[in-house]
Amino acid sequence: MAEIDKFEHFEIARCADGSLWELGRGAMGVTYKAYDTNLRADVALKVINSHFLNSETARQRFLREARVAASLRHPNVATVFHLGSAEGGFYYAMEYVEGETVERRVQRDGPLSNEIALRITRQVSRALIAADRQKLVHRDIKPSNLMLVIDDDDDHLLVKVIDFGLAKSLVAAVDQSLTISMGGFVGTPHFASPEQLEEKEIDIRSDIYSLGATLWFMVAGRPPFQGSLISVINQHLSQSLPSEVLAQLHPRTAALLEHMLAKRPEDRFQSPAELKGEIDEILLELRGESKPDLRIGTAGEQRTLAPSFEGTSGLGFATGELIRERYEILGRSPFDNNQFKAKDLQTNRLVALRPLPLSIQNEPGQLEILRREIDRLVAAHHPNLLALFGLELYERGPFIVTELIKGFSLQELLRVRRLLVWEEALRVAKPLAKVLDFAAEKELLTSWFSLRDVFIETPGTTEDISQFQRSPVTAWPPFILKVDPLSLTRSLPRAPEESAQTIVDVRGLNSAATHVQQLACVVHELLGGVRTPSGAGSIAQRLTPVANLSEAGNATLRVGAAEPNRFASAADFLAELEAAELARSPLAVQPALPASERARLIASPRAASGSSAETSEDGQPKASPVYLRILLAGVGFFLVCALAAVIGTNLFLHKPQSLQPAVLTGSLTVTSKPDGAAVIWNGKEIGRTPLSSYALPGGKYTLQLALPGYQTRSVDVEITRGSLNNLGLIPLMREVGHISLKSTPENLPFEVIDASQKSSSGNTPMTLDDMPIGDYTVRIKRAGWPEYMQAVTVQP
Numbered sequence: 001m002a003e004i005d006k007f008e009h010f011e012i013a014r015c016a017d018g019s020l021w022e023l024g025r026g027a028m029g030v031t032y033k034a035y036d037t038n039l040r041a042d043v044a045l046k047v048i049n050s051h052f053l054n055s056e057t058a059r060q061r062f063l064r065e066a067r068v069a070a071s072l073r074h075p076n077v078a079t080v081f082h083l084g085s086a087e088g089g090f091y092y093a094m095e096y097v098e099g100e101t102v103e104r105r106v107q108r109d110g111p112l113s114n115e116i117a118l119r120i121t122r123q124v125s126r127a128l129i130a131a132d133r134q135k136l137v138h139r140d141i142k143p144s145n146l147m148l149v150i151d152d153d154d155d156h157l158l159v160k161v162i163d164f165g166l167a168k169s170l171v172a173a174v175d176q177s178l179t180i181s182m183g184g185f186v187g188t189p190h191f192a193s194p195e196q197l198e199e200k201e202i203d204i205r206s207d208i209y210s211l212g213a214t215l216w217f218m219v220a221g222r223p224p225f226q227g228s229l230i231s232v233i234n235q236h237l238s239q240s241l242p243s244e245v246l247a248q249l250h251p252r253t254a255a256l257l258e259h260m261l262a263k264r265p266e267d268r269f270q271s272p273a274e275l276k277g278e279i280d281e282i283l284l285e286l287r288g289e290s291k292p293d294l295r296i297g298t299a300g301e302q303r304t305l306a307p308s309f310e311g312t313s314g315l316g317f318a319t320g321e322l323i324r325e326r327y328e329i330l331g332r333s334p335f336d337n338n339q340f341k342a343k344d345l346q347t348n349r350l351v352a353l354r355p356l357p358l359s360i361q362n363e364p365g366q367l368e369i370l371r372r373e374i375d376r377l378v379a380a381h382h383p384n385l386l387a388l389f390g391l392e393l394y395e396r397g398p399f400i401v402t403e404l405i406k407g408f409s410l411q412e413l414l415r416v417r418r419l420l421v422w423e424e425a426l427r428v429a430k431p432l433a434k435v436l437d438f439a440a441e442k443e444l445l446t447s448w449f450s451l452r453d454v455f456i457e458t459p460g461t462t463e464d465i466s467q468f469q470r471s472p473v474t475a476w477p478p479f480i481l482k483v484d485p486l487s488l489t490r491s492l493p494r495a496p497e498e499s500a501q502t503i504v505d506v507r508g509l510n511s512a513a514t515h516v517q518q519l520a521c522v523v524h525e526l527l528g529g530v531r532t533p534s535g536a537g538s539i540a541q542r543l544t545p546v547a548n549l550s551e552a553g554n555a556t557l558r559v560g561a562a563e564p565n566r567f568a569s570a571a572d573f574l575a576e577l578e579a580a581e582l583a584r585s586p587l588a589v590q591p592a593l594p595a596s597e598r599a600r601l602i603a604s605p606r607a608a609s610g611s612s613a614e615t616s617e618d619g620q621p622k623a624s625p626v627y628l629r630i631l632l633a634g635v636g637f638f639l640v641c642a643l644a645a646v647i648g649t650n651l652f653l654h655k656p657q658s659l660q661p662a663v664l665t666g667s668l669t670v671t672s673k674p675d676g677a678a679v680i681w682n683g684k685e686i687g688r689t690p691l692s693s694y695a696l697p698g699g700k701y702t703l704q705l706a707l708p709g710y711q712t713r714s715v716d717v718e719i720t721r722g723s724l725n726n727l728g729l730i731p732l733m734r735e736v737g738h739i740s741l742k743s744t745p746e747n748l749p750f751e752v753i754d755a756s757q758k759s760s761s762g763n764t765p766m767t768l769d770d771m772p773i774g775d776y777t778v779r780i781k782r783a784g785w786p787e788y789m790q791a792v793t794v795q796p
Contacts, residue, residue, distance in 0.1 A: 007086045010034045010045050010093060024144065033096065042096040044078070044162070072134060076127040078147065078162040097160045099149035102218060106143065110221055114250045115286050116157070117218035120146065122279045123159035124211055128272035132204045138163075139202065141210035142191040143217050190223035194237050194263050205265040208275055212260025212268075219253065220245050224261065237263070251411075251452065252282045317355065324394060325760055327353060333405060341404060345758065346772055349673060349731050351389060352404045354486070358397035367398070374400065377485045380442055381714050383727040384435035386455075386482050400486070403731065407457035407482070408465060410526070414451065416469040419528030422548050422581055424473035426574075428456075429523050431481040433570040434718065436515035439488050440570075445515055446489045451525065453487035456480075459728065480728040516564035516573045520557050523577070552580040666719040667693040670703070670727040677707040677732060709773060711735050734772035737794040741766050743780060753777045 005012040005020060012032045013021040021033040023044055034045035063083070070080040082093035102120065106112065112120075124146060131138060138145075140163060147160040193209035195202050216224045224242065225235035241261060246254040256278060262268045269275040317340045321329045327342040333352055340353045360366055374391045381387075387403040410428070414420075420428070432454065439445040457480040458468065468476075513521070520543070527548040543561050545554045559566060560573045567573040670679060672689040679687050679694075681703055687694060689705065696719045705713040710732040717725055741750055743764040752768060753759045754776050760768055764780070771794050780788040 004086075007034075007045065007047070007091050008084050009037045010043065010082075010091075011037060012045065013042075034093070036093065043082075043093045044096045045091055045093050046163070048090045048092075072130060072136060074127055074130040076123045076159055076161060077130065078160045094162065095160075097147040097149055097162065099147050099160075101144050102146040102148060102214070103143035105148055106218060106221060112218045114219060114253050115283070117215055118253065118256075118279055118283055118286070119157060120148070120159050120218065121211060121215045122276055122283065123157075124161055124214075125272045125276040125279065127159075127161045128204060128207055128211070129276065131207075132272055137202060137204055138207050138210075139196070140191075141207050141214055143214050146214065189229065189232050189236065190225065191217075192236065193265075195265060197233050197236055203265070204272060205268050205270065208260055208268050208272065209262075209265075211275075212257055215260065216241075216245075216257055219249060250286065251450070252285060256282060317353065323353070323399075324392060327351070327401075329353070339402075339405075344401075347731070347734055350404045352402045353392075354400040354402060356398045356400065361393060361398050370398075373489055377444065377489070380438075380444060380485060382435055382438045382716055383725075383730075384431050384481050384483060385438075385485050387731065388485055389733070402484075402486075403482075405455055405482070405484075407455045407480075408469065410451035410454045410456070410522075413456065413469055414526070416466065419548065420473060420526045422527065422553070425523055425526040425548075426578060426581075427473050427476075428481065428526060429519065429574055430571075432483070432522065433519055433574045435481070435483050436519055436570045438716065439483075439485075440515040444485065444488050445518070447487070448513060448518065449483065449487035451522065453484040454522075455482045455484070457482060457728065459726075478726050480726060514564040515570045516560050516567050519570045519573060520560035520564075523574075524557055524561075550581060553577060556580045666696060666698060666725060668696050668703075668717065668719070668725050668727070669693055670705075670715075670730060672705050672707070672713075672730045672732055674707070674710075674732065677705040677710070677713075680704040680706060705730060705732060707732055709735060735796040736772055737796055739768045739771055739776065739778070739792060739794060741768070741778065741780075748780050748782050750778065750780045753779070 005014070012034045015021050022030060023033050024031040029046055029048045031044055031046045034043050035041075036043050067083070070083065073079060078095045078097050080092055080094045084091055084093075124141065128138070138161065141161070145162050147162055149158045149160060189197060191210045191213040193202065193206040196206055213224055223232075224245075225232050225239065227235070241258060246257065249257070259278075260268060260275070269278070317323065317329050319329055319331045323329060323342070326345055328345060330341045330343060330350075333339045333341045340355070342351055342353050343349070344351050356370075360370060371391055374388065377388045378390055386405065389401040389403075392399055392401060436445065458477065459480065524543050524546060527546040529544060529546045543558055546557075549557065556573075556577045560577070564573070567576070669692050670689060671691075675689045677689045678685045679689060679691050681696065681701060686696075698719050700716070700718045703715045703717055705715065711734070713730060713732055715727060715730060717727065719725060739752060741752075741764050743750075746764055748764045749761065750764055750766075751759050751761045752771075754772070755774060762768075773794050773796055776792050776794060778788075778790050778792055782788075
């Protein structure tokens with residue numbers, strides 16, 4: 001039978017060898033490249049296999065859903081614009097997309113970067129949003145149904161979803177076993193949702209699952225589950241996701257996949273709009289890490305797309321922009337892509353701005369909870385906590401102002417080192433234990449934090465950061481460990497499950513972990529610990545033994561995770577763990593004697609010879625042990641008598657003086673910005689910043705840094721014997737007040753100028769908050785009137 005190459009006014013194109021130009025083939029039918037002789041344009045023509053249309057029910061269902069799909073118009077959807085029949089068969093024509101499928105791209109170049117894969121997923125979620133509005137479900141989202149093209153007008157990656165709403169429209173009306181036997185769910189079951197495989201009712205959440213499986217394929221180079229047809233189906237229904245793949249992904253990408261690929265629909269994102277919002281937040285964090293190249297086209301004809309992520313953020317923060325007339329944006333932070341580096345023009349210091357969703361600002365209740373929590377963290381001062389300066393409201397969304405991160409995270413360190421040895425982990429864990437105890441005491445610790453929230457700062461180090469990270473931690477110069485306080489509380493907006501790459505999967509735990517448990521988990525991960533699946537039991541059950549700890553050390557680690565209340569503090573737990581490791585390495589270990597040697601020693605030489613002396617190997621007599629004991633006792637007695645005589649003579653000749661008790665001391669180093677601040681200890685000044693290696697007795701203290709015109713800063717510090725306490729650079733905040741300006745009439749322009757000729761401007765009435773104390777000049781202008789000028793002094 002001759003091949004049919006024409007369907008009404010559509011002519012199927014032919015390849016150079018004369019064969020029909022197939023674009024794809026599946027269980028439902030074949031898609032060809034064709035030419036519309038009426039519109040004189042290329043189209044994609046899908047010819048449906050006749051066995052799908054043997055029943056009237058199937059034909060009516062196909063027609064109904066094809067018409068719904070044809071009404072779907074969206075930039076990320078290949079539009080269906082014609083439906084017809086010829087010689088008893090049905091076909092439909094859709095937009096021809098020039099490019100390649102995601103499947104071919106991955107097969108040719110391997111897994112895509114997180115950035116590119118998420119951008120593709122985001123565009124598909126936009127298509128699903130449009131479909132969801134019309135209650136339309138694609139039912140066959142998979143890599144071969146996603147086309148990658150370049151929009152020449154906008155020069156950016158464009159994704160087109162093909163076969164929308166049609167690929168599965170007939171399956172419910174025919175025998176399901178037919179499609180499985182022909183390759184499985186008009187594609188393969190590798191990308192089908194559990195409810196699809198169980199032939200249950202499906203909705204848009206099924207497409208979200210399939211999109212999750214497709215995202216997995218893009219970042220891993222293979223579907224989430226592999227094996228025989230029955231094995232893949234069973235894995236989709238009951239098996240957890242491969243943890244070894246998740247561990248290699250960016251933590252937020254891993255968490256996103258776990259959410260999308262939840263077995264139960266109610267545990268997934270409930271709408272594609274919710275999914276898109278999550279992807280937007282992750283992309284905002286990832287931007288700036290790399291500028292990946294995206295090649296589109298055939299192997300012989302490729303164009304390179306290098307997207308730029310400089311300029312404006314999701315909230316409109318652009319380099320050089322002035323926010324609230326106070327913060328000059330200097331770019332993204334090189335250490336955390338989710339925040340912006342800025343200069344605070346009022347305090348002349350570098351800070352970090354962390355944008356929050358605009359929706360928070362529009363919800364007074366949530367905003368008030370956020371403000372109270374931020375105020376608590378602002379008041380929490382500890383040398384190992386990043387300083388928080390406050391919450392700011394802005395027309396494009398609120399943001400949090402914090403100390404600028406000036407180091408790398410422990411997560412970055414493990415990416416380079418993979419694991420640390422015990423001595424290295426101990427050096428990192430000691431300051432971490434202190435800040436965890438502080439957070440627990442202040443009731444700040446209500447959430448899990450991860451290694452990405454702990455930073456290492458190395459003041460004065462000029463070495464290349466990657467080389468520095470590869471060097472042993474024990475060889476590092478003095479460093480400062482800082483914990484992001486925003487990671488300690490669950491009341492603040494955070495990235496979903498940032499612990500996806502940490503040792504503990506916090507989902508499934510019924511209660512918040514204590515500071516001791518969190519320290520145990522961090523130490524376990526630093527030593528190369530591997531987490532078990534999230535459903536594997538309690539925290540302690542998930543802490544598999546690590547090779548870098550002794551048996552006693554592993555046991556102590558598990559006690560810290562299982563019975564944290566046995567330890568008064570995280571520092572006590574760490575001390576016991578350290579003691580367990582010291583016990584495994586005694587200073588001198590006597591090797592066991594061989595059996596022949598033990599037998600020789602058991603046999604008494606004197607029994608054979610009857611002599612009180614032994615003979616050495618060289619024939620010389622040995623002294624009797626009894627004689628040696630008597631001799632040593634005599635010498636000892638003589639020395640004791642001599643020592644007593646010396647002490648007695650000294651007491652007789654010199655007036656006894658009271659002995660001063662020994663004082664255990666450590667050293668303190670602290671600097672401030674600006675410097676020159678008085679360092680006050682126990683109510684007295686012990687020096688001014690910068691203060692270096694100042695000896696203090698052991699104990700817990702609250703130091704104060706005081707400088708005229710600045711708010712007094714309190715810092716908690718614990719001095720232990722021989723400790724080097726480097727508090728680092730502590731920024732001081734100016735004492736502030738406010739200026740309230742009113743005029744009659746209102747809406748007059750004004751300018752407030754400080755002593756350094758920096759100015760703030762606006763229109764009356766207005767209150768200027770957070771104005772540093774000092775002298776200002778206020779100028780108010782009104783057309784036709786003389787300029788009004790007045791000197792004012794702002795006091796705290």
